[in-house]
Amino acid sequence: MVKMNATLADLQIGETATIRDIDASSPTGNRLLELGFIPGTPITAVQRAPMGDPATYLIRGYRIGLRRSESSLVAIHPVRRAA
Amino acid sequence: MRPVRVFLVGNPNCGKTSLFNAVTGERRHVGNWPGVTVDRIEGLRKSGDVELIVTDLPGTYSLTPASPEERVVLEQLDEISRGIILNVIDAGNLERNLFLTMQLLELGLRPWLVFNCYDTLRRTGAELDLEKVARLTGCPTFATVARSGEGVDELCTALAASATPREASADTPAMRLPRPWQTAVEATLPAIGAPDWPAATPSMRLDAIQVLIAHPGAPATAAGAGLDPLREKLLRSLESAGDCVTGAGGLPCRLATDRYDRISRLLKACHRPAETPVEDNVSPGLDRFFTSRVWGLPIFAFLVALMFWTTFSLGALPADAIEAGVEFLRHWGAERLSPGLGRDLLLDGIVTGLGGILVFLPNVLILFLWISLLEDSGYMARAAFLMDRLMQMIGLHGRAFVPLLMGFGCNVPAIMSTRLLDDPRQRRLVTLLMPLVGCSARLPVLVLFCGIFFPQNPGLVLTALYLINLLVLVGVGRLLARLMPPLTQAPFMLEMPPYRLPTWRSLRSMLWDKTWHFLEKASGVILAGTILIWSLTAFPREVPLSRPYAAEISALRTAPATPETAARIADLESDMARETMERRYMGSLGRALEPLVRPLGFGWREAVSLVPGFLAKESIVSTLAVLYNPIDKNLGTAMRREGVTPAVGFLFMLFTLLYVPCLPTVGVIWRETRSFGFTLAATLLPGVLAWSLTFATSLLIGAAAPTRAAATATGAGSADTVALFLTIGLAVWYLVRRLRADLAGESPCTSCQGTSCRIARNDTPR
Secondary structure (H helix, E strand, O other), X not given: OOOOOOEHHHOOOOOEEEEEEXXXXXXXXXXXXXXXXXXXXXXXXXXXXXXXXXXXXXXOOEEXXXXXXXXXXXEEOOOOOXX | OEEEEEEEEEOOOOOHHHHHHHHHOOOOOOOOOOOOOOOOEEEEEEEOOEEEEEEXXXXXXXXXXXXXXXXXXXXXXXXXXXXXXXXXXEOOOHHHHHHHHHHHHXXXXXXXXXXXXXXXXXXXXXXXXXXXXXXXXXXXXXXXXXXXXXXXXXXXXXXXOOOOOOEOOOOOHHHOOOHHHHHHHHHHHHHOOOOOHHHOOHHHHHHHHHHHHOOOOOOOOHHHHOOHHHHHHHHHXXXXXXXXXXXXXXXHHHHHHHHHHHHHHHHHHHEEOOOOOOOOOHHHHHHHHHOOOOOHHHHHHHHHHHHHHHHHHHHHOOXXXXXXXXXXXHHHHHHHOOOOHHHHHHHHHHHHHHHHXXXXXXXXXXXXXXXXXXXXXXXXXXXXXXXHHHHHHOOOOHHHHHHHHHHOOOHHHHHHHHHHOOOHHHHHHHHHHHHHOOOHHHHHHHHHHHHHHOOOOHHHHHHHHHHHHHHHHHHHHHHHHHHOOOOOOOOOEEEEOOOOOOOHHHHHHHHHHHHHHHHHHHHHHHHHHHHHHHHHHHOOOOOOOOOOHHXXXXXXXXXXXXXXXXXHHHHHHHHHHHHHHHHOHHHHHHHHHHHHHHHHOOOHHHHHHHOHHHOOOOHHHHHHHHHHOOOOOOHHHHHHHOOOOHHHHHHHHHHHHHOOOOHHHHHHHHHHHOOHHHHHHHHHHHHHHHHHHHHHHHHHHHHHOOOHHXXXXXXXXXXXXXXXXXXXXXXXXXXXXXXXXXHOOOOOOOOOOOHHHHHHHOOOOO
16 A cells, blocks of 8 residues: 555554554544554554454454544555555 | 542543542442442441542543543542542553552642552563652652452551651652743742632642643633743743654643653653563454444444343343242232231232242343453443444444443433533433433333233343334434534544453342342332232222122022133133222223323223333232232233233333333432423423324234224324323424523523533543
């Protein structure tokens, strides 16, 4: 995925990316910051729900479920696919 | 005795309630999903000459609330700061849990840091230097395993011996706000009308921080507007921009980053992670299975089906023994007691009535055992995750699934747990749906009728009924959601806790609590109801009968005993009993109520039994047992003899499943919503719905097999039916209108559900 404005919602299952920025103008963005979604933090997409949404992510050693509407608030650095 | 006030504060699901239980010896409900505790709960512990007054608060990730349960902590911040704050930290998830700790320290508070679930940390091979944490933060530190009670006594001893120092000692600046931030916050205080830092309360200090970081474009408070120069100065004085992109989210991001920086500095100094990071590898393995894209939903459906099936089949195993016990008691009483009204009350009223429902205690316990297993294991959060998309289709949030599933146990706590939903309209929607969730108190009726009328496969019929229940929920939910779309698209952010094996201790205490509750209910409300019902069947003592039964019977008795005369006697006796009861008060009451349910095919006994069902649903069974007792000691035989067909039995189960919330549920709806109209609507809507649905079903079934309803309904007269339908139509029309107004918040409402609350909710940082 070589997309400059990639968000967490674009992250494929099993991939790990680094958080680049977060839209903190919304309450949800603020809450994500408090949960540790701050720039520079690595995050892994773990699993998608049966109907494609929400998905679970692994961040700072815990798992959290987010819908596309939340994960798209989190900008990530373009993923370099592991060889 | 010196009182010491202690407050438990921490992230959701970090074990606050377990610790609370361990300290106070209470048995509060604990589950393994975020948001079990929704209100403050107090408990006591005496230790020497000190009385610890311990308060358990709902879990919160941060002091900036996102839902009403989280707001509880914020609202009581100043009160909390006058006592001892026990900041419970999940030792298995240090980084995120310490965020709240950083917030508390910034406000000048000195929480006691309790590292709970310490065994998880030890097991992974990691180490935490508690003394060093204490030194760096200036806070006392403790390690506990609340589930087993480890470390709890040490904590209590320390609490009992404590004075309550409020301010953090000045020599721990490392964990507090960095200088530029502190200066800016202190400069913000006057702008929000607060005294300067030393005199400001913790909540004022928090307000200042929140107003300061509100980004310039936000519809901030009046005070926030003049702070732009201050914010720019702060941004300039902070070191390199780091990773945070300045702009809209600049300051909140900077502050959060700074807090996490402080956390990582603290952990770097005190925490040695496991050499080979042993991530809990059970949960990912189980999750591959339970939340799989392919298998997740089938497994979920299987679990729910298994839950209801075992509830019937396993629950039926001890039923025979209990029934035999009740029968023995009745015989024993009949032999020992002298005949009279007192004996009748005891045997035909109390023993018959209470014995009738006691049989179902095992079923109820098995259902609760399942719900408790789902909660304690951590599966609930997965269920919410799996169901989110489906729930959205009926206008609900995935999280709303948890209260709804709990509702199958008991509606009352389930309605309270709707507080974990952020959107006020969502909360109302779920509250409105809740009485339609077939709680365990309705189970006895279902189990009884399934057993009597569908002896071939009672478990299947029971599961089918719950399936219909689910379909009704979906249908009504969809309809209501269309009438009142949610105010906000509430975000889905749900932590997936690690799976845990439920402890024997918690299961045992849950089973004990439920048994106790059941017996308490049986010996209170249900007993009173049974006595009342029996009295109505026993008075007036002398009633005119259509023929001299007694004389005929005694005449037959003197005749030579042949099988024919014996059968004749039995028939006459049961006819006499039936006619006597029909002419007593109960019969009049039944006749008065019967027209309401006659179109559904129910007889007067069923009509009467629904009345005490409003107090407690179990009473339906005890009432039926008392009313059918004169016909035959076996309820099934008696009902069949009175012409209740399997079709009517099915309709009655359907009606019972939906018809009205019990009184405690009405009470909790009122307390949670403080709206008279809404409470009324939530009470009546299920009735209208149940009636219409049952009637529709009776037409469907009735076409194939004419039931007793057809025979008696002809006598009702078409004018009555028209009037009845008109009334029902009017009621529906009124309810829908009333509901719309209520849920839209247009009706005057004193509680916090109106527009003022909506603005506050949208996180204009307070």
